Amino acid sequence: MVIVHGVVVVLLGAGVFFTLVGSIGLLRFPDFYTRLHATGKCDTLGGGLIILGAIIYHLFQYPETLLVPAKLAFLIFFIFIANPTATHAIMKAAYKTGVKPWRLGEERR
Amino acid sequence: MKLKEKGFGILLTFCIMAVFWILLSGIFDAFHVISGLVCCAIVSIISHDLLVKGKSEKKIVKSLRLLTYIPWELWQIVLANIDVAYRVLHPKMPIDPLIIEFETTLRGEFSLVTLANSITLTPGTITILVDPERGKFLVHAIAKGPADALLVDQTMQRKVAHVFMETAVETEDTST
Numbered sequence: 282m283v284i285v286h287g288v289v290v291v292l293l294g295a296g297v298f299f300t301l302v303g304s305i306g307l308l309r310f311p312d313f314y315t316r317l318h319a320t321g322k323c324d325t326l327g328g329g330l331i332i333l334g335a336i337i338y339h340l341f342q343y344p345e346t347l348l349v350p351a352k353l354a355f356l357i358f359f360i361f362i363a364n365p366t367a368t369h370a371i372m373k374a375a376y377k378t379g380v381k382p383w384r385l386g387e388e389r390r
Numbered sequence: 391m392k393l394k395e396k397g398f399g400i401l402l403t404f405c406i407m408a409v410f411w412i413l414l415s416g417i418f419d420a421f422h423v424i425s426g427l428v429c430c431a432i433v434s435i436i437s438h439d440l441l442v443k444g445k446s447e448k449k450i451v452k453s454l455r456l457l458t459y460i461p462w463e464l465w466q467i468v469l470a471n472i473d474v475a476y477r478v479l480h481p482k483m484p485i486d487p488l489i490i491e492f493e494t495t496l497r498g499e500f501s502l503v504t505l506a507n508s509i510t511l512t513p514g515t516i517t518i519l520v521d522p523e524r525g526k527f528l529v530h531a532i533a534k535g536p537a538d539a540l541l542v543d544q545t546m547q548r549k550v551a552h553v554f555m556e557t558a559v560e561t562e563d564t565s566t
Contacts, residue, residue, distance in 0.1 A: 298475075299471050299475065302471075302474065302475040302478050302479065303474075305478050305479070306474060306477075306478035309478060309483065310478070310483075310485070311485075312487075314487060314516070314530050315485060315487055315532060317516060318474060318514070318516060318530075318532050319474055319478055321510065321516060322467070322470050322471055322474050322510075322511065323471055323474055323475070325467065325511065326467055326468065326470075326471045327471075348413065348416045351413050352413065352414065355413070361467075361511075362507070365506075365507040365510035365511050366507060368510055368516060369506060369507070369510055369516065369517050369518075372516055372517070372518050372530065373518055373519060376518045376519065376528075382487055382488075382489060382530065383487055384486075384487065384488075385485075385486045385487075
């Protein structure tokens with residue numbers, strides 16, 4: 282049980298770390314496109330790791346209800362499909378409306 | 391032959407939706423299961439062509455190859471996040487964004503979607519536009535390294551082409 286708790290804590294910690302990095306990147310990066318790099322990727326893995334931690338915890342804590350982990354696994358699946366698609370859609374909308382990409386040496390916006 | 395394909399599509403849609411129903415409802419008495427199955431049957435007869443489309447040749451091989459592609463893709467996602475974390479937390483922020491354009495020989499709808507989503511999830515690149523007719527991709531890269539990985543190595547294009555059994559990829563760098 283201690284090992285399971287350790288694994289769960291590591292997974293949750295990693296998930297929180299990547300989500301936090303995504304937020305810091307959102308504040309630090311210079312323009313729209315680079316900010317999407319930070320949020321689009323880190324949220325996918327961060328959310329996925331947190332849900333994976335929840336699945337493992339639930340499997341060992343309440344082994345009699347297997348439906349909840351199955352539903353959570355589907356959540357991971359949908360996040361991994363929906364997140365890059367949404368990022369791509371936002372990116373495309375910005376590009377079509379003429380948001381200029383930042384180049385090295387310019388001032389941050 | 392055509393009727394057989396249609397039947398296969400309906401059956402596959404029905405099975406997937408029945409599994410979904412049972413998972414999400416979580417109630418196993420006769421009333422709920424039967425009403426769920428009836429609903430699944432109606433929906434799969436009406437809209438099976440949304441999920442299973444067109445030629446069904448080699449579908450099993452393709453799904454198996456997709457299964458071997460997914461672990462590699464997951465590993466790439468982990469690498470991508472470490473890459474972004476490094477760039478975000480580095481005091482000097484080593485980024486040099488550029489937009490690249492390249493063409494692939496991929497034409498299938500599903501393979502283009504897979505490639506576009508894979509590009510978005512792998513280190514340092516996000517797809518901006520896809521032109522399905524010419525297989526043209528417009529990609530925003532956060533630095534020179536990730537852009538070269540896509541333009542020069544083309545590992546990902548080759549892997550996706552292998553999964554969907556399309557011709558090998560030749561791309562060219564048309565602009566920066």
